[in-house]
Amino acid sequence: MSRFSSSLIALLGLFMIGSVAQAGKTVTVEANDQMKFTVNKIEAVAGSELTIVFKNVGAMPKAAMGHNLVVLKKDANPMAFSQAAMAAAATEYIPAQMKDQVLAATKLLGPKEEETITFTVPSEPGEYVYLCTFPAHFIVGMKGVIVVTAE
């Protein structure tokens, strides 16, 4: 084997190790006209990449039944966030004064729309709540939890 091809193989090996280490998790979450998320618990490793493919599979108009998926920081209060969100229609139900409590969020989606978000899971293990901040959707159960475990 020539020196060139063996170093090429070594490089390829390094590249493959690199892609395995970077590979994160992808989860698809659907939201529907019944005001439910199809996934309410996501397990993730601290510091890893998490991709959420979020789909509004409903048929009702966005103004009446829009959905988003907002992941909050660990110390955030989801109930307080959802209450403040009711007055934040102009910013797609993300209250400006609580924006710093958001870890990751999709836009507000209308029927048959979808959005993919990728973010780095916090390094601190624990439970991180996600919710839909459209008025009253959190109250009726549009929420879930990302359970972050240590590396």
Ligand SMILES: [Cu+2]
């Ligand atoms: Cu919703």
